Amino acid sequence: MEHQILYTPLAYEKAENIRVLFDRHEKELEEYISRLLWWNKKINLVSRDVSRETIKDHVEHSLVLTQSELFEKTAKVIDSGTGGGLPGMPLAICYREKQIHLNDVVTKKVMACRNIASALSLKNISTSSCSIEKVGFAGDELLVSKHAFKIGDLLRMLESKPWGNIILLKGGDEIESELEKAKEPLKVNIIDLMPGFDEEFYKGKAMVEISRISQS
Numbered sequence: 001m002e003h004q005i006l007y008t009p010l011a012y013e014k015a016e017n018i019r020v021l022f023d024r025h026e027k028e029l030e031e032y033i034s035r036l037l038w039w040n041k042k043i044n045l046v047s048r049d050v051s052r053e054t055i056k057d058h059v060e061h062s063l064v065l066t067q068s069e070l071f072e073k074t075a076k077v078i079d080s081g082t083g084g085g086l087p088g089m090p091l092a093i094c095y096r097e098k099q100i101h102l103n104d105v106v107t108k109k110v111m112a113c114r115n116i117a118s119a120l121s122l123k124n125i126s127t128s129s130c131s132i133e134k135v136g137f138a139g140d141e142l143l144v145s146k147h148a149f150k151i152g153d154l155l156r157m158l159e160s161k162p163w164g165n166i167i168l169l170k171g172g173d174e175i176e177s178e179l180e181k182a183k184e185p186l187k188v189n190i191i192d193l194m195p196g197f198d199e200e201f202y203k204g205k206a207m208v209e210i211s212r213i214s215q216s
């Protein structure tokens, strides 16, 4: 399959924008982290014995999506494979005007997300506990996901849907081989996060913007 693939490094200024955004919403983001840690002890949302510092890295990593034009121009976001609300919950905290739908196939994870959203008074969050295959799409949503799907598997599950744009946060190495399974030509922008952030946490991590060539 002939995809249009572009490679871009994340600019240092964009990493700086994310730090500024984090600082601006620090109180609510720290409150989210506290509640996520509390729920993580009861049900496995992230990984067992994860530290507050590591969760903070995951929250900052989630905010990388805000530096994409695809995110800027959309009012409705679906976060599939959200687990404990990453990346959707930090996005909902920082962008109250955007509608964020959290989806996960595991009911108890979605229940924890609903509880956290309600405790934080996040009126812009809706949820569904089912596979992404069962979620209805109008065509104007941005689908986002962090470390939940292989690209080919996700596209197969979206096959019958009018999806518009997708942004995935995932390992940079696997992307080209995963794209081989796509059944239509795609426009793909692979943004390496390491040049912007120099922390070890970002090594090998990428933000992948995917659009249909027929719609671009």
Ligand SMILES: C[S@@+](CC[C@H](N)C(=O)[O-])C[C@H]1O[C@@H](n2cnc3c(N)ncnc32)[C@H](O)[C@@H]1O
Binding pocket: 045, 046, 080, 081, 082, 083, 084, 085, 086, 087, 103, 104, 105, 106, 109, 130, 131, 132, 133, 145, 146, 147, 148
């Ligand atoms: C590795 S976890 C990542 C969780 C979160 N995005 C994060 O970064 O912490 C992958 C999540 O995808 C969910 N998942 C797997 N297949 C799914 C599907 N078909 N539809 C919706 N969620 C799915 C799993 O239940 C799990 O919570």
